[in-house]
Amino acid sequence: MKNKQKSIFIIVFLLPCIIMWLLIYAYPLANIIVTSFCNWNYKNFTAPEFPGVAHMFDNYIKLFTLDNNFKMGLINSLKWVVLTLIVQVPFTLLVALVLSKKPRGWRFTRNAFVIPNIISSAAIGLIFMNLYSPSRGIVTEICNFFVPGSNVSVLTDSRYAFWGVTFSFILYGGTNCILLLTQIFSIDPSMIEAAKVDGASNGQIDTKIIMPLLRPMIGTVAVLAANYGLLLYNEIALITRGGPDNSTYSLSYYIYKSALGSTKLNFARGNAAGVVQFILGILLVGALNKLFRTNESEV
Amino acid sequence: MNKKKALSLVLVTALAGSALITGCGSQSTASTDTAATTAATQESAAAESTAAAETETANGELPTIKFVHGYYQTAEEWPAAEVMRQIYADFAELHKDEYTFEAVADETGGEGIYNTALNDLSSGEFYDIADFGGWDITPVASEAGAILDLKPYLDEDQAFKDGVGVCYDQNLTDDGKIYTVREQVEAIGFWYNENLFNEAGADTPDKWQTWDDFNTAVDKLVAAGINPFGLNGGWPSNILTGASLQRNEASREFYQNGLNVTDFNTDAFKETVAFMQDDALGKIDTAYFGPGGDDDNAYTDTFKEGKSAMLFNGVWAAGDAAEVDGAKPAVFPTDEPGKKAALMTGGCGLVVSSKLDEAQTAAAIDFLKYMTSPEIAAKIVEAGVGMAPSTTVDYKAIEGNVTDAAGKPLVEACNLCQSADYQSVGFGTAFGGGIEGEMSAKYAGLKDGSKTPDDVAQELNDFVAAE
Numbered sequence A: 001m002k003n004k005q006k007s008i009f010i011i012v013f014l015l016p017c018i019i020m021w022l023l024i025y026a027y028p029l030a031n032i033i034v035t036s037f038c039n040w041n042y043k044n045f046t047a048p049e050f051p052g053v054a055h056m057f058d059n060y061i062k063l064f065t066l067d068n069n070f071k072m073g074l075i076n077s078l079k080w081v082v083l084t085l086i087v088q089v090p091f092t093l094l095v096a097l098v099l100s101k102k103p104r105g106w107r108f109t110r111n112a113f114v115i116p117n118i119i120s121s122a123a124i125g126l127i128f129m130n131l132y133s134p135s136r137g138i139v140t141e142i143c144n145f146f147v148p149g150s151n152v153s154v155l156t157d158s159r160y161a162f163w164g165v166t167f168s169f170i171l172y173g174g175t176n177c178i179l180l181l182t183q184i185f186s187i188d189p190s191m192i193e194a195a196k197v198d199g200a201s202n203g204q205i206d207t208k209i210i211m212p213l214l215r216p217m218i219g220t221v222a223v224l225a226a227n228y229g230l231l232l233y234n235e236i237a238l239i240t241r242g243g244p245d246n247s248t249y250s251l252s253y254y255i256y257k258s259a260l261g262s263t264k265l266n267f268a269r270g271n272a273a274g275v276v277q278f279i280l281g282i283l284l285v286g287a288l289n290k291l292f293r294t295n296e297s298e299v
Numbered sequence B: 001m002n003k004k005k006a007l008s009l010v011l012v013t014a015l016a017g018s019a020l021i022t023g024c025g026s027q028s029t030a031s032t033d034t035a036a037t038t039a040a041t042q043e044s045a046a047a048e049s050t051a052a053a054e055t056e057t058a059n060g061e062l063p064t065i066k067f068v069h070g071y072y073q074t075a076e077e078w079p080a081a082e083v084m085r086q087i088y089a090d091f092a093e094l095h096k097d098e099y100t101f102e103a104v105a106d107e108t109g110g111e112g113i114y115n116t117a118l119n120d121l122s123s124g125e126f127y128d129i130a131d132f133g134g135w136d137i138t139p140v141a142s143e144a145g146a147i148l149d150l151k152p153y154l155d156e157d158q159a160f161k162d163g164v165g166v167c168y169d170q171n172l173t174d175d176g177k178i179y180t181v182r183e184q185v186e187a188i189g190f191w192y193n194e195n196l197f198n199e200a201g202a203d204t205p206d207k208w209q210t211w212d213d214f215n216t217a218v219d220k221l222v223a224a225g226i227n228p229f230g231l232n233g234g235w236p237s238n239i240l241t242g243a244s245l246q247r248n249e250a251s252r253e254f255y256q257n258g259l260n261v262t263d264f265n266t267d268a269f270k271e272t273v274a275f276m277q278d279d280a281l282g283k284i285d286t287a288y289f290g291p292g293g294d295d296d297n298a299y300t301d302t303f304k305e306g307k308s309a310m311l312f313n314g315v316w317a318a319g320d321a322a323e324v325d326g327a328k329p330a331v332f333p334t335d336e337p338g339k340k341a342a343l344m345t346g347g348c349g350l351v352v353s354s355k356l357d358e359a360q361t362a363a364a365i366d367f368l369k370y371m372t373s374p375e376i377a378a379k380i381v382e383a384g385v386g387m388a389p390s391t392t393v394d395y396k397a398i399e400g401n402v403t404d405a406a407g408k409p410l411v412e413a414c415n416l417c418q419s420a421d422y423q424s425v426g427f428g429t430a431f432g433g434g435i436e437g438e439m440s441a442k443y444a445g446l447k448d449g450s451k452t453p454d455d456v457a458q459e460l461n462d463f464v465a466a467e
Helices: A002-035 A058-065 A068-100 A106-118 A121-132 A139-146 A161-166 A174-185 A189-197 A202-230 A234-239 A251-260 A267-292 B002-030 B034-059 B079-094 B109-122 B138-143 B151-155 B158-164 B166-170 B194-200 B211-223 B235-244 B249-256 B267-283 B293-304 B315-322 B358-371 B374-382 B395-399 B407-419 B427-431 B433-448 B453-466
Strands: B064-069 B100-105 B129-131 B186-188 B190-193 B227-229 B308-311 B327-330 B340-345 B350-352 B422-424
Touching (some): A058 A267, A068 A106, A068 A161, A068 A251, A068 A267, A106 A174, A121 A234, A161 A234, A189 A202, A202 A267, A234 A251, A251 A267, B064 B079, B079 B358, B109 B129, B151 B158, B158 B166, B186 B235, B186 B407, B190 B315, B194 B211, B194 B308, B235 B267, B235 B340, B235 B427, B249 B267, B249 B422, B267 B453, B315 B327, B315 B407, B327 B407, B340 B407, B340 B427, B374 B407, B395 B407
Parallel strands (some): B064 B100, B227 B308
Antiparallel strands (some): B186 B340, B190 B308, B190 B327
16 A cells, blocks of 8 residues: 555656656657658648558658768768767867876866867857868968968868868867766775775776776767767858768758758658667667666776 | 566557657648648638628728838848838838738848748748748748739739739749749849950950850950959859850750759750859869858959959849949850840749738738839839849839949849840749759869769759659
8 A cells, every 4th residue: 555655656746757758759759750751841831641651661762762962961970970989989088087187287178178068069160160261261271381282171172071070079078078087086096096006007097997987987978979979960050051062961960951951841851861860879879878888887 | 677667668658649649640631632721721711801801890990911021131231121111111101091011120031031931831820921032932831821822913903914024924833823923033144344354355245145255255364364253152153054054945945944854964954064164163263162151252252352354143233343343244145146145033022921801912912013013113223222023114214313323233234134035033943942052062073073064963863863
């Protein structure tokens, strides 16, 4: 009887959350999934039409077989996921490990590293657009210094534009660095002292003690960073608008362009791409959680 | 563990339930015949209209109609905006005893008005009347049955029909409806700096007979160290592409069929792309392919600074041209000796709701007639705002009334466009916004040689197939 009352008590408290979850998360998500199998564009703007079982996968088939912009967006998004995992996460971890030693000026460095993360990505986008501008920016000047007459225009050359977008976010791991630092500072100092007494070097302490203890947090940081790469939109919308020659499309930018970027208003296609992105996100989070065993604490 | 399972089951069931609700909602709507829905909407609107009209008569109040436009700028920012607002205010004053005409400037401009309309359409609403400034709301709004077919009103009034000029044919849909008219059109020839042409010893555009003369003049300008023109990955490049497609009968036919083109792998198109690659992009050192910011307007700036000989922009760039010593308007050559071509797009402008009552609809039609009348046509041309759609406007007669520095070249440019042998819509209207955007993305590759005309044709074919 007591247990039953307890269960009712828990359910009553959970109910508002479940209702909110249904309204603001489950319903829109279900809507996206269902309408991705429909025809939904300017011709039936207010009423998505189910085309029948035989044609319900048409949007997905077109995405993967005919739509070069989607394929470009998918490939780029996956590249950004990989780059965040092999560049941003290790770089952030390295900065956190160095700062955890509290060298001279570590507070200033930590704060300076975090600043880009508290500036809006819109402002960052504008900053990079100006940096890359052949007429106002310094990147072209630097390239001309090393290769006179090269006149590199980062954002207008499809060979460089992808990297131009990448460098606008890849090194900004300030928030993740704070998470890692907090975790490092929560490690029992006696473990590190004991290692030092046993003659362990700083490198050995970092790699044999701190990093294994940090594993779940590194996993969390990897999930956050990879997710950012997968969902990248602001930087592209501001810096390249998907160009040149659509070479910097991302999945998110493709979704916007399909649904609202033309008078065709192809919401169904955009939603199909959204479902693909959602599935990738789920797989990514699952794989990273598994890889880093984020549910198992070492501390 | 069991509780966990039970909670998971509840959440999964809830998600599935949501999906079911979403699907059912769509299916039930989808199963309804579109035509029937439209008819029902119109019937309901008519019933509402009658009821509303009766209410207003009973109350003895004047009908009110709200007009939303994007001319919000101050006179200092854009003098044309003030001219347009005054035109609206004059109309309101003229009819103040019959109805209340409320003109509201939306500071988000045409794009914001378009986006608001999209949101409104989701809930079955629409502006009473709005100026979309080129943002084409008509496909989605007409399918939703939210906007008024203006064709019956145009067909019963010859003066009204004359006033909308090229908009009548250009905005006529496949099912014989006209959902929008405009008081001004996007008329496009180009501007040239006569002094720079003379300096290079090149024939000026008024003497050109064919596109070969264009190529010869460009070569002479380049040889003299003068930048022939500035381009970017969009507007001016698409103007030149559209103009090149007017060169002969085959290319014009391809262009006119633009919205239905599924195969770009044709001689007409590939020759134009080759022209863009070799004779346009290949003749300039720098093309401004920046994604935004002031790089986009650099092609205009170089002309205004006297550093380039031609500016591919509309008649409305008369203000920029007036700042340049020796600037003159011109229209494009064709491959038929002496024949000229201009691009004139009516596009999406004034759109009226289909849900207005009788009195409001009459007021809206009054307003459209007023906006496309010869008086307003003269006013917008004389004030240097733009070109009127009517083909009956006598620009020679208007020229005498123009005192504004930018007004004179504008009138001259309008006259040239009006008298061009071939007049077609702009590239974006001809092929649709999707192809316009895709084509814009190809110019950088054509410039650096990483793309060939065959590549461009194939990529556009792929894009059309994927749509």
